[in-house]
Amino acid sequence: MPIASTNRSTLQSSISTAAIGRGRKPPSTKAETLVRATGVTHAALRLRLDSSALKQNWHWLQKMSGTATGAAIKADGYGLGAREVMNWLAAEGCRNFFVSTWVEAEALGNIPDGTVVSVLHGAGPDDIGTALASSARPVLNTPQQVARWKEAAPGRPCDVMIDTGINRLGLRTDEVHLLDGLKIETLMSHLACADEDSEMNAVQRDRFTAVAATVGARRYSLANSAGICLGRDYAFDLVRPGLALYGGTPREEADGKIRQVAFPEAEIIQRRTIKAGEACGYGATWTAQADTEAAVVNIGYADGYLRCFAGRGAASIDGLSLPLIGRVSMDLLIMDASAAPDAREGDWVTLDYELPSAAEASGLSQYELLTGLSERLERRWV
Numbered sequence: 001m002p003i004a005s006t007n008r009s010t011l012q013s014s015i016s017t018a019a020i021g022r023g024r025k026p027p028s029t030k031a032e033t034l035v036r037a038t039g040v041t042h043a044a045l046r047l048r049l050d051s052s053a054l055k056q057n058w059h060w061l062q063k064m065s066g067t068a069t070g071a072a073i074k075a076d077g078y079g080l081g082a083r084e085v086m087n088w089l090a091a092e093g094c095r096n097f098f099v100s101t102w103v104e105a106e107a108l109g110n111i112p113d114g115t116v117v118s119v120l121h122g123a124g125p126d127d128i129g130t131a132l133a134s135s136a137r138p139v140l141n142t143p144q145q146v147a148r149w150k151e152a153a154p155g156r157p158c159d160v161m162i163d164t165g166i167n168r169l170g171l172r173t174d175e176v177h178l179l180d181g182l183k184i185e186t187l188m189s190h191l192a193c194a195d196e197d198s199e200m201n202a203v204q205r206d207r208f209t210a211v212a213a214t215v216g217a218r219r220y221s222l223a224n225s226a227g228i229c230l231g232r233d234y235a236f237d238l239v240r241p242g243l244a245l246y247g248g249t250p251r252e253e254a255d256g257k258i259r260q261v262a263f264p265e266a267e268i269i270q271r272r273t274i275k276a277g278e279a280c281g282y283g284a285t286w287t288a289q290a291d292t293e294a295a296v297v298n299i300g301y302a303d304g305y306l307r308c309f310a311g312r313g314a315a316s317i318d319g320l321s322l323p324l325i326g327r328v329s330m331d332l333l334i335m336d337a338s339a340a341p342d343a344r345e346g347d348w349v350t351l352d353y354e355l356p357s358a359a360e361a362s363g364l365s366q367y368e369l370l371t372g373l374s375e376r377l378e379r380r381w382v
């Protein structure tokens with residue numbers, strides 16, 4: 001079977017699939033793969049991942065929703081590592097996992113007992129062979145997908161997406177008669193504006209309630225992370241959080257409840273003194289007013305730490321703050337290390353990456369901050 005490219009590299013997909021085939025635990029990221037393959041003893045960059053925060057976030061979402069709580073683990077678990085997220089959450093009682101593509105579903109390997117994976121992009125013209133051989137089930141999104149599934153897999157359970165206003169994926173509400181004869185496990189819809197106080201939220205909820213009254217399914221599901229914060233009348237039988245599991249704050253109701261999960265860490269490669277009047281970095285955009293102790297750190301925009309952090313980013317070491325000075329390079333940052341006189345080559349710094357504030361500083365969304373982190377960072381769960 002040819003392996004389609006995903007947002008993770010083809011190399012990674014083929015290596016993981018081969019590793020699963022040999023019954024060996026697949027390396028979680030390209031960083032780990034390359035470290036293993038090259039015999040280098042340490043990856044120079046890492047993403048420290050706090051499993052207790054992940055679990056606690058899931059439990060908070062479950063308590064808020066008061067109903068069965070799944071997990072969106074598409075895009076490799078928002079960049080954290082889908083399979084590891086699945087393992088941690090399955091052990092807490094999470095049963096439903098959502099990926100976007102069949103490649104993502106298959107890359108999970110043998111999934112924990114009692115769990116189910118749903119593929120959000122559904123069953124396209126080239127997916128049927130994979131879908132029939134897979135234990136995952138499609139979320140059917142279009143009349144074409146519904147017809148295809150009825151023909152290829154009569155009587156076999158599936159999920160279905162109904163469009164109640166986002167006009168992205170899903171059957172229109174006047175197309176639901178096409179669903180007759182399907183064995184629907186979860187009927188779902190998706191909110192367009194759940195992170196805002198929009199009138200559209202209640203409109204979508206009410207449309208979904210109306211559809212649910214006419215279309216038989218074992219369960220009904222509407223809310224993502226932000227939708228869970230809207231209240232229990234949005235929760236139905238199953239909720240599908242993603243962002244908030246991983247430390248994102250989707251709405252103010254979650255302020256102070258969600259813990260940071262992902263901590264990018266990088267290494268100091270050089271310490272130097274920038275003399276008063278000298279500039280640093282590309283474009284010489286920052287000039288030292290006085291002699292300034294600087295630390296050069298091995299992360300940059302190629303790692304997903306984008307140029308919009310210039311003038312706003314920072315890192316810390318032992319609780320001391322090191323502001324970013326000058327531009328972000330491809331693989332390097334220059335930090336003002338005045339506050340940390342003892343920090344030296346080989347020391348690790350933790351970038352300021354608490355999602356709501358990093359989003360505010362960078363102008364990137366909390367989602368982009370997670371999913372943009374490159375494979376060069378070794379994912380390390382603690």
Ligand SMILES: *Cc1c(COP(=O)(O)O)cnc(C)c1O
Nearest residue numbers: 072190224225226240241242243
């Ligand atoms: C990604 C996704 C989710 C999770 O959304 P968050 O905003 O990350 O909580 C839920 N449902 C669907 C259909 C999705 O595509």
